[in-house]
Amino acid sequence: MTVLDIAVQVDARGLSCPMPIVRTAQAVRPLAAGALVEVLATDPGSQRDFVAWCRATGHDLVEQTTEGTVHRFVIRRK
Template sequence: MSMQVAKTLDLKGLSCPLPIVKTAQAIKELASGQLIEALATDPGSVADFNAWCRSTGNELVEQTEQDGVFRFVIRKK
């Protein structure tokens, strides 16, 4: 299944809270239902993105990790 990602953010090397802050800013540009992809290397981003999605109502569609890079795909509410 292929997902159409509207925007990809390279957040590698950034520490908490910057990955969430930058994602929150970027998602404002998207329409409801569009997807944003965030790539981060901060292990704390896993808990951060899960909590942020719960608190904002945005949907964490996919979460993966490969070679120390965490990938999050989020659907804007």
């Protein structure tokens, strides 16, 4: 497994829709293009929401994994 150079981590565990997306958008905004953001969320809807959000914004969903109830997303800024 390669070690990713994560610029910012967003801990959205325990937050409901739409805060995982809103918090991630706020975290992504100041970063340079190509920077990686890691998001942790427990909202089951986030699994589909982050795919849709990346399509809408043009950011790249690099990784999507689930461990127990925690969903992890790695997003590369456009």
